[in-house]
Amino acid sequence: MRRIRSGGRGVAVAVVLIGGLLAAGVLRAPALTSEVVLYSARHYGQEPAFEAFTRKTGIAIKILNGSTGEMFERLKAEGDKSPADVLLTVDAGNLWNAARAGLLQKIDSPELQASVPPNLRDPEMRWVGLTVRARTIMYNPKKVQPSELSTYEALGDPKWKGRLCLRTSGYIYNQSLIATLIKRQGEARTEEIVRGWAQNQPVIITNDTKILEGIAAGQCDVGLTNHYYLARLVAKDPAFPVAPFWANQSTTGTHVNVSGAGVTAHAKNRANALKLLEFLAGAEAQQMFADVGFEFPVNPQAGVNPIVARWGKFRQDDISIAAAGEFQAAATRLADRAGYR
Numbered sequence: 001m002r003r004i005r006s007g008g009r010g011v012a013v014a015v016v017l018i019g020g021l022l023a024a025g026v027l028r029a030p031a032l033t034s035e036v037v038l039y040s041a042r043h044y045g046q047e048p049a050f051e052a053f054t055r056k057t058g059i060a061i062k063i064l065n066g067s068t069g070e071m072f073e074r075l076k077a078e079g080d081k082s083p084a085d086v087l088l089t090v091d092a093g094n095l096w097n098a099a100r101a102g103l104l105q106k107i108d109s110p111e112l113q114a115s116v117p118p119n120l121r122d123p124e125m126r127w128v129g130l131t132v133r134a135r136t137i138m139y140n141p142k143k144v145q146p147s148e149l150s151t152y153e154a155l156g157d158p159k160w161k162g163r164l165c166l167r168t169s170g171y172i173y174n175q176s177l178i179a180t181l182i183k184r185q186g187e188a189r190t191e192e193i194v195r196g197w198a199q200n201q202p203v204i205i206t207n208d209t210k211i212l213e214g215i216a217a218g219q220c221d222v223g224l225t226n227h228y229y230l231a232r233l234v235a236k237d238p239a240f241p242v243a244p245f246w247a248n249q250s251t252t253g254t255h256v257n258v259s260g261a262g263v264t265a266h267a268k269n270r271a272n273a274l275k276l277l278e279f280l281a282g283a284e285a286q287q288m289f290a291d292v293g294f295e296f297p298v299n300p301q302a303g304v305n306p307i308v309a310r311w312g313k314f315r316q317d318d319i320s321i322a323a324a325g326e327f328q329a330a331a332t333r334l335a336d337r338a339g340y341r
């Protein structure tokens with residue numbers, strides 16, 4: 001494995017050549033005759049699946065890591081000269097933006113259509129979800145009874161005034177949550193909901209892990225985060241004093257989002273790109289994602305990590321996650337009007 005840090009524009013470039021292990025005779029696999037170039041803005045828990053892909057196919061994966069914004073700018077600037085074959089990133093809102101900007105091409109793959117449920121992929125097949133994350137209510141069990149919790153909407157109840165921790169409204173995870181609320185309930189009702197949150201004067205915290213630590217430390221009693229951040233903390237400390245509550249079980253189901261990928265518009269190794277996506281959505285890689293990254297598989301043939309399974313089965317909102325993109329601009333304007341920054 002070789003890591004290279006590039007100079008310009010602060011983009012951390014990590015070229016990971018899994019072929020090194022093969023050449024060293026560590027792994028048995030077909031000779032490396034081809035490659036696939038991946039631009040990745042997803043940075044947690046995918047390495048075992050990538051290594052398994054190379055072992056199985058002999059196709060080397062070259063990875064360039066950066067933020068979603070950096071990857072978009074790079075793809076736009078490179079145009080048809082781009083070496084990228086696959087864009088991997090978090091949040092359907094980001095994938096939708098990439099598709100709308102013309103950075104992705106349509107994928108023709110019955111295998112992917114079979115592996116990934118329709119609500120977790122682009123209706124036009126320019127991207128597919130690869131892992132599922134629930135954004136739900138987190139609480140301090142010493143201060144809150146689960147019977148006091150119910151829905152995202154109810155976090156606007158005055159009883160939570162000064163007790164709520166949220167990330168900014170501008171962060172993509174919250175934009176997507178608000179966007180799907182708009183799709184489900186319309187703008188007027190969603191604005192009431194978000195105004196309720198804002199009127200509770202939430203403590204605004206810069207990332208999900210810090211929200212969970214804030215709840216544990218008594219800074220607030222409830223918050224909204226993605227489930228895998230809690231799983232990571234519980235994996236390190238099984239007694240970590242925060243519990244998840246699956247929101248909206250008697251209404252729409254808990255909001256879920258995806259990390260996912262698409263084949264870039266100017267992919268030079270298109271067939272390999274397709275093979276990679278098909279592999280990542282297959283049962284073997286899906287199990288690795290669940291085991292290492294604590295997310296839910298998109299493919300029902302894979303199981304859930306035991307730490308997450310302990311939190312019980314729950315109903316996921318089955319709305320098409322493309323709504324996160326369709327209503328993204330509306331969500332931003334709405335949060336502004338409602339006074340949620």
Ligand SMILES: [Fe+2]
Binds near residue numbers: 090226
């Ligand atoms: Fe995340």
